[in-house]
Amino acid sequence: MEFTNQSKCICLALVLMLGDWSSEATSRSFNDAFAYGRYEQWIARYGRVYNDIKEKEDRFNIFKENEAFIDTSNNDGNKLYKLSLNQFADLTNEEFIASRNRFKGHECSTKTTTFKYENATVPATMDWRKKGAVTPVKDQGQCGSCWAFSAVGAMEGITQITTGKLISLSEQELVDCDVQGEDQGCSGGFMDDAFQFVIQNHGINTEANYPYTAGNSTCNAKEEAGHAATITGYEDVPANSESALLKAVANQPISVAIDASGSNFQFYSSGVFTGTCGTDLDHGVTAVGYGVSADGTKYWLVKNSWGAQWGEEGYIRMQRDVAAPAGLCGIALQASYPIA
Numbered sequence: 001m002e003f004t005n006q007s008k009c010i011c012l013a014l015v016l017m018l019g020d021w022s023s024e025a026t027s028r029s030f031n032d033a034f035a036y037g038r039y040e041q042w043i044a045r046y047g048r049v050y051n052d053i054k055e056k057e058d059r060f061n062i063f064k065e066n067e068a069f070i071d072t073s074n075n076d077g078n079k080l081y082k083l084s085l086n087q088f089a090d091l092t093n094e095e096f097i098a099s100r101n102r103f104k105g106h107e108c109s110t111k112t113t114t115f116k117y118e119n120a121t122v123p124a125t126m127d128w129r130k131k132g133a134v135t136p137v138k139d140q141g142q143c144g145s146c147w148a149f150s151a152v153g154a155m156e157g158i159t160q161i162t163t164g165k166l167i168s169l170s171e172q173e174l175v176d177c178d179v180q181g182e183d184q185g186c187s188g189g190f191m192d193d194a195f196q197f198v199i200q201n202h203g204i205n206t207e208a209n210y211p212y213t214a215g216n217s218t219c220n221a222k223e224e225a226g227h228a229a230t231i232t233g234y235e236d237v238p239a240n241s242e243s244a245l246l247k248a249v250a251n252q253p254i255s256v257a258i259d260a261s262g263s264n265f266q267f268y269s270s271g272v273f274t275g276t277c278g279t280d281l282d283h284g285v286t287a288v289g290y291g292v293s294a295d296g297t298k299y300w301l302v303k304n305s306w307g308a309q310w311g312e313e314g315y316i317r318m319q320r321d322v323a324a325p326a327g328l329c330g331i332a333l334q335a336s337y338p339i340a
């Protein structure tokens with residue numbers, strides 16, 4: 001299963017639709033036929049291509065289950081967020097997790113650092129996008145490189161804040177070249193180790209010079225030697241404290257680890273996410289602000305790396321100041337930031 005060229009796929013989907021219809025219509029229930037129509041529309045929209053009718057049928061069954069899950073959630077008037085049949089609609093939750101989330105949560109962090117924002121004052125709201133410190137949403141594809149996107153988002157932020165220049169930086173350099181330590185390219189890694197790599201490498205190249213390929217490749221030493229930005233250090237935000245995280249996000253975009261394994265996270269579409277969530281950290285993202293919604297719900301503004309079609313144009317607003325010290329989905333457990 002692959003994401004492929006849109007124009008080619010629409011044609012292919014049409015051919016399959018015609019071929020399918022006569023034989024399928026007789027054996028399908030009325031409701032199923034309507035569901036199949038929605039499935040065909042979804043296939044065309046997301047340019048999905050299946051190897052054969054069997055795979056297409058199997059994926060249809062998953063699609064139907066996901067659609068039922070989404071409808072049930074969206075019909076619950078008490079929920080502050082909506083789900084949608086996004087690009088992950090034909091994946092089971094297990095497949096979804098296996099193909100994307102690869103932050104390797106440390107059991108416990110032994111590193112003790114100072115927290116430079118300990119006494120920082122915090123404005124009521126913050127949106128680093130409005131301050132020009134956030135690049136457009138990127139897409140990690142089917143590669144467990146979330147850790148690289150999370151770290152790059154924080155480095156792009158601090159670089160813009162200190163130099164005034166917003167430069168899209170290279171995740172692929174981290175995927176390919178940061179392999180001497182614990183980071184493992186598409187098989188996962190840590191944001192702090194990515195910062196460590198950039199410090200030792202004396203910088204990181206641009207996205208343009210070292211573009212993303214969504215796969216492991218050998219390190220391009222020439223591009224690795226090109227430095228568009230650099231950092232001198234990094235610090236961890238004290239864990240289990242959303243107020244500490246607030247002080248940090250008030251001052252720069254912050255790398256955070258979350259548990260993004262739930263189906264409601266998979267299909268998040270809009271609103272303030274208040275869904276049930278664990279704290280088994282498996283995904284790296286970048287917190288780029290915070291605020292309060294119209295109905296008074298406090299949220300973190302989080303940049304994801306699943307493309308602009310997911311969530312609110314690639315972002316999710318996650319409930320802030322929850323009862324659990326770890327924060328929703330463990331957002332306050334392993335936050336960290338680079339120092340220019």
Ligand SMILES: *[C@@H]1O[C@H](CO)[C@@H](O)[C@H](O)[C@H]1NC(C)=O
Pocket residue numbers: 115116117118119
């Ligand atoms: C925060 O304030 C306390 C008390 O004045 C001081 O001891 C501490 O060094 C300050 N922390 C930072 C990071 O500036």
Ligand SMILES: *[C@@H]1O[C@H](CO)[C@@H](O)[C@H](O)[C@H]1NC(C)=O
Pocket residue numbers: 179183184185186187216
């Ligand atoms: C990617 O490369 C890393 C580092 O060499 C390796 O540990 C990992 O298994 C590779 N992952 C895949 C999916 O090829």
